[in-house]
Amino acid sequence: xxxxxxxxxxxxxxxxxxxxxxxxxxxxxxxxxxxxxxxxxxxxxxxxxxxxxxxxxxxxxxxxxxxxxxxxxxxxxxxxxxxxxxxxxxxxxxxxxxxxxxxxxxxxxxxxx
Amino acid sequence: xxxxxxxxxxxxxxxxxxxxxxxxxxxxxxxxxxxxxxxxxxxxxxxxxxxxxxxxxxxxxxxxxxxxxxxxxxxxxxxxxxxxxxxxxxxxxxxxxxxxxxxxxxxxxxxx
Numbered sequence: 577x578x579x580x581x582x583x584x585x586x587x588x589x590x591x592x593x594x595x596x597x598x599x600x601x602x603x604x605x606x607x608x609x610x611x612x613x614x615x616x617x618x619x620x621x622x623x624x625x626x627x628x629x630x631x632x633x634x635x636x637x638x639x640x641x642x643x644x645x646x647x648x649x650x651x652x653x654x655x656x657x658x659x660x661x662x663x664x665x666x667x668x669x670x671x672x673x674x675x676x677x678x679x680x681x682x683x684x685x686x687x688x689x
Numbered sequence: 690x691x692x693x694x695x696x697x698x699x700x701x702x703x704x705x706x707x708x709x710x711x712x713x714x715x716x717x718x719x720x721x722x723x724x725x726x727x728x729x730x731x732x733x734x735x736x737x738x739x740x741x742x743x744x745x746x747x748x749x750x751x752x753x754x755x756x757x758x759x760x761x762x763x764x765x766x767x768x769x770x771x772x773x774x775x776x777x778x779x780x781x782x783x784x785x786x787x788x789x790x791x792x793x794x795x796x797x798x799x800x801x
Contacts, residue, residue, distance in 0.1 A: 609789070611789075617793060666732060668789070678722065
């Protein structure tokens with residue numbers, strides 16, 4: 577049973593560019609949450625997708641957007657990249673119910689130069 | 690003040706020592722995760738608990754809901770336990786939908 581998979585694992589982008597990160601949830605999970613982890617910090621909630629809609633959102637600008645597909649996989653898009661967007665982006669999946677255990681992907685390390 | 694506070698931020702131990710990491714939170718929660726993160730980034734959930742105590746191998750997690758406090762203990766620590774340990778809570782609010790709020794992490798280094 578595959579866990580949560582994220583792609584790519586690393587990428588380097590230039591300021592102003594756009595990036596798309598991908599996440600496939602654990603089998604049986606229908607909810608995907610995205611988190612940003614700056615170096616030396618705890619992860620910060622970006623948004624959560626359920627039933628192909630953004631169900632809730634953290635304190636991130638509209639440059640951060642997402643999508644969830646019918647197979648529950650999800651994308652995180654960031655437009656007009658800033659140097660400060662450099663971080664580890666983590667995807668977590670959970671099943672139905674608000675207290676099911678979260679499973680995390682390995683993360684995507686984004687570097688903006 | 691952060692909603693989730695961990696202590697200590699950095700912890701160095703000798704192999705074999707008993708280790709305790711503490712987590713305090715200020716909001717009502719429905720559950721709490723203890724997570725482990727190795728260099729390279731991937732996060733693994735060690736425990737999810739909402740009351741009492743859980744044990745897995747050399748790891749023990751406890752939670753006191755009334756005091757809004759949880760601890761992670763590692764018995765007979767080993768260099769392979771070296772990692773960042775993160776406490777994360779699920780807000781009890783009806784609109785949290787299982788969103789996690791994280792502590793800043795505790796960097797544990799165990800020397801041989």
